[in-house]
Amino acid sequence: MSATAISPNSVRLPADELPLNAGANRPTLGRTLTRIALYALALTISLFFLVPIYLIAISAFSPQQAIFAYPKPLIPTTLSADTMLFFWNARGVQQSLINSVLVGIMTLTFALLVGAPAGYALARFFFRGRDSFKLLILTTRAFPIVILAIPLAVNYIQWNLYDTLWGVALAHTAMALPTTILVTSSIFVGVSRELEEAAQTLGCNRAQAFIKVALPLALPGLAAAAIFTFVLSWNETFAATILTQRNRTLPALVLSQIADVGAPLPFRFAAGFFLIAPSLLFIFFMRRYLLGMWGQVVK
Amino acid sequence: MATTQATPDLIASKRVITVPPAQRSLARQLESFLPYLLLLPSSLFLVIFIALPMVQALILSIRSPEGVWTLQYLNTMVHDVNFVDALRNTFLLIVFAVPLQFAFAIVMGLLLQNNLRGSSLFLYFWTIPLAVSDLAAGLVWLAVFGDRGYLNSVLRITGIMPIAFSWLSFENYGTLLMAVVIAEVWRATAIVMVIVVAGLQLIPPDYMEAAEVFGASRWQRIWHVQLPMIRPSLQVALILRTILAFQVFAVVIALAGRAMPVLASEAYSRYGELNPNGAAAYALLILTFSLITTVVYLRTLRTSEEEMGR
Numbered sequence: 001m002s003a004t005a006i007s008p009n010s011v012r013l014p015a016d017e018l019p020l021n022a023g024a025n026r027p028t029l030g031r032t033l034t035r036i037a038l039y040a041l042a043l044t045i046s047l048f049f050l051v052p053i054y055l056i057a058i059s060a061f062s063p064q065q066a067i068f069a070y071p072k073p074l075i076p077t078t079l080s081a082d083t084m085l086f087f088w089n090a091r092g093v094q095q096s097l098i099n100s101v102l103v104g105i106m107t108l109t110f111a112l113l114v115g116a117p118a119g120y121a122l123a124r125f126f127f128r129g130r131d132s133f134k135l136l137i138l139t140t141r142a143f144p145i146v147i148l149a150i151p152l153a154v155n156y157i158q159w160n161l162y163d164t165l166w167g168v169a170l171a172h173t174a175m176a177l178p179t180t181i182l183v184t185s186s187i188f189v190g191v192s193r194e195l196e197e198a199a200q201t202l203g204c205n206r207a208q209a210f211i212k213v214a215l216p217l218a219l220p221g222l223a224a225a226a227i228f229t230f231v232l233s234w235n236e237t238f239a240a241t242i243l244t245q246r247n248r249t250l251p252a253l254v255l256s257q258i259a260d261v262g263a264p265l266p267f268r269f270a271a272g273f274f275l276i277a278p279s280l281l282f283i284f285f286m287r288r289y290l291l292g293m294w295g296q297v298v299k
Numbered sequence: 300m301a302t303t304q305a306t307p308d309l310i311a312s313k314r315v316i317t318v319p320p321a322q323r324s325l326a327r328q329l330e331s332f333l334p335y336l337l338l339l340p341s342s343l344f345l346v347i348f349i350a351l352p353m354v355q356a357l358i359l360s361i362r363s364p365e366g367v368w369t370l371q372y373l374n375t376m377v378h379d380v381n382f383v384d385a386l387r388n389t390f391l392l393i394v395f396a397v398p399l400q401f402a403f404a405i406v407m408g409l410l411l412q413n414n415l416r417g418s419s420l421f422l423y424f425w426t427i428p429l430a431v432s433d434l435a436a437g438l439v440w441l442a443v444f445g446d447r448g449y450l451n452s453v454l455r456i457t458g459i460m461p462i463a464f465s466w467l468s469f470e471n472y473g474t475l476l477m478a479v480v481i482a483e484v485w486r487a488t489a490i491v492m493v494i495v496v497a498g499l500q501l502i503p504p505d506y507m508e509a510a511e512v513f514g515a516s517r518w519q520r521i522w523h524v525q526l527p528m529i530r531p532s533l534q535v536a537l538i539l540r541t542i543l544a545f546q547v548f549a550v551v552i553a554l555a556g557r558a559m560p561v562l563a564s565e566a567y568s569r570y571g572e573l574n575p576n577g578a579a580a581y582a583l584l585i586l587t588f589s590l591i592t593t594v595v596y597l598r599t600l601r602t603s604e605e606e607m608g609r
């Protein structure tokens with residue numbers, strides 16, 4: 001594929017700006033009907049994604065006895081914080097929330113500290129083994145954390161990392177690292193190398209040029225990558241459950257309560273809503289970066 | 300890509316010329332050494348936390364804690380009560396969920412190309428599940444498919460089905476499987492869609508314009524321009540999605556509990572029974588399937604591409 005004329009942000013021009021097409025774009029009955037069908041389809045798909053979130057929300061904010069009612073009204077008659085409070089005050093929930101946040105912060109810190117230099121190297125240098133390293137990174141991305149978790153648990157017992165937040169964060173870093181490297185690499189490719197070169201001719205050494213010029217320019221992208229890593233960690237369930245026993249993260253606590261103890265329905269619905277709520281906000285704020293973070297596969 | 304990659308070399312060589320000869324060799328040495336230095340931390344990390352555990356998973360599944368090499372764990376796994384069910388459930392989930400995810404994702408990605416009013420709002424709604432964990436997705440659909448859930452409520456209120464149906468009971472395997480597939484489609488379609496959208500945006504606008512000028516219909520443009528152009532992205536996405544589907548776990552636990560064993564939940568159970576060797580056997584199986592998937596997809600997709608080129 002040639003590099004010319006491909007810009008990720010290229011906005012498609014509406015067809016009517018082409019003189020040749022001016023006639024074809026006049027609204028006809030067929031065109032209007034197609035348009036209506038497209039909107040109907042888009043709305044239906046939106047409902048498929050939104051209605052379940054609405055339903056878990058009203059479940060989480062129903063009184064506990066309403067959760068066991070049947071049939072349930074689609075518009076709740078009474079709202080109450082009862083169910084959410086029941087979850088919030090359940091044993092271990094508050095601590096596991098703190099644990100989840102701590103693990104997330106540790107993960108994003110490790111992943112950036114370890115991954116960003118590699119990303120920078122891939123973006124700026126041409127060295128023997130560059131392509132094989134890139135290929136290796138792409139391959140490790142496909143290695144599932146489910147496979148890693150069990151041998152890691154065995155190692156952690158020897159390394160005194162079992163049932164610690166450090167241990168979970170390191171496992172999550174391993175999971176996130178390949179993506180972090182690829183994403184940071186694409187961020188540094190986007191920061192003009194000429195600016196760094198200019199700083200160096202003006203008397204900065206390489207490190208200063210990086211810190212004073214490249215880093216500030218890359219910062220918004222790096223922040224987005226950091227949040228992305230946090231979300232990966234916040235959502236990871238399997239390894240967190242395997243690697244901990246008492247120091248659970250929130251998903252690990254909820255999963256073990258469901259799988260091993262058979263937690264009651266109010267607990268499950270409140271937990272479901274509690275886990276989802278941050279993602280609504282997260283996606284809203286990250287909209288601009290979504291394609292760059294998740295859409296990255298072949299660049 | 301190729302053009303942007305040529306520039307740093309050019310600039311580097313220009314700069315070296317201005318440096319005195321004695322310093323030049325040092326600067327050069329440092330320059331050639333630096334990338335490896337920068338790669339060192341992540342390489343070490345990947346070895347300790349990915350490569351090493353991978354080998355250990357293999358060893359754990361064929362060596363007892365006393366150090367005896369044995370096929371006992373693999374043998375026990377194959378004869379587990381749930382083994383065949385777990386295998387079948389995992390494969391059925393992949394067979395149903397992955398194609399649906401791709402079909403939906405492609406339709407949604409193409410829909411967004413139509414300059415609909417509110418496209419950015421649609422994109423927001425459709426990408427919400429990107430940040431939703433598989434556990435949470437399972438709990439969301441539990442509110443719908445549970446015995447006293449909203450599906451049964453709606454069917455009762457509208458009078459379609461007056462008696463509650465146990466969608467998630469292991470006795471109703473078909474509906475249980477359907478519920479898990481729907482939850483997986485709900486959660487993971489967004490990831491594929493984002494890859495599709497990113498791929499579609501990389502298509503040079505001239506291609507589409509040219510097709511339009513030569514009178515290609517909407518379908519012809521989709522079929523002969525857009526889909527072939529996003530093929531490479533789709534291939535990678537297909538491999539990643541399938542491999543991730545082999546580890547499906549929390550969705551199933553949240554919706555079905557132990558009523559629907561899958562490979563990862565069996566690994567979890569063995570581990571819970573303080574049998575890491577048995578758990579590693581399942582991990583090894585998942586790893587093997589992942590590798591086979593990659594090889595098979597790469598082979599088939601490459602061959603069909605060559606045929607297309609002819």
